[in-house]
Amino acid sequence: MVRLFRFLPVASLLLLAACAPTRPTAHHEGTVVTMGQQEQREQALADTSHWTLQGKLSVSSDKDSGNGTLTWKQDGDRYDFTIRGPITGRSFRLTGGPEGAQLEGLDGGTRRGPxxxxxxxxxxxxxxxMAELKRWVLGLRADTGGxxxxxxxxxxxxxxxxxGxxxxxxxxxxxxTPAMPSKVFAEKPPFKVRLAIESWQLGK
Known part of the structure; x- marks a missing residue:
């Protein structure tokens, strides 16, 4: 197993926590108004399958951690997910579509998978x-279940x-319009993904 982010300094994770203002934590159950607004957002963005975001990505587990700058291009069912290290400049690139995926930049050459x-x-x-994340990052529920x-x-x-x-x-x-997420934290222990989005470009 290759440590994808081992070249990234763990201390630099603190930089991501400091970037982008954090709203006060509040988790209210949905009301008729808020759920209605969310449904409108989801309808407005339902067909949004072409976009580019740029920002900072932090990942960690109980065994590894690291961060880097991220450029994520979504072109329908195709994606181009590039992470660049903050010091080395070394890049890892995950690309693919319905026919499969490939990961470039690892020691030992390109890896491929279904x-x-x-x-x-x-x-x-x-x-x-990844399939759910491309909806969550837009602030939408994925169509994989409740x-x-x-x-x-x-x-x-x-x-x-x-x-989960x-x-x-x-x-x-x-x-x-509509409002777009600018700081997204996803967690399923022991995995954590933190994304601070600096720019959105919707459409081709």
């Missing part, structure tokens, strides 16, 4: 729900629990 989730688990030991969603005082989602993962929305960019 899908992103399986490839990441086999190559680096990470259980990352979800428990709660809201903050700003009436935007503050927490989403689905498929707890997704906390620590900050939103309310200047966009």
């Amino acid at each position: 899908d992103a989730e399986t490839l990441m688990a086999e190559a680096v030991g990470w259980q990352i729900p 979800a428990d969603i709660r809201f903050g005082d700003d009436q935007l989602p503050s927490q989403l629990v689905q498929d 993962w707890t997704v906390d929305y620590k900050a939103w960019d309310a200047t966009k």
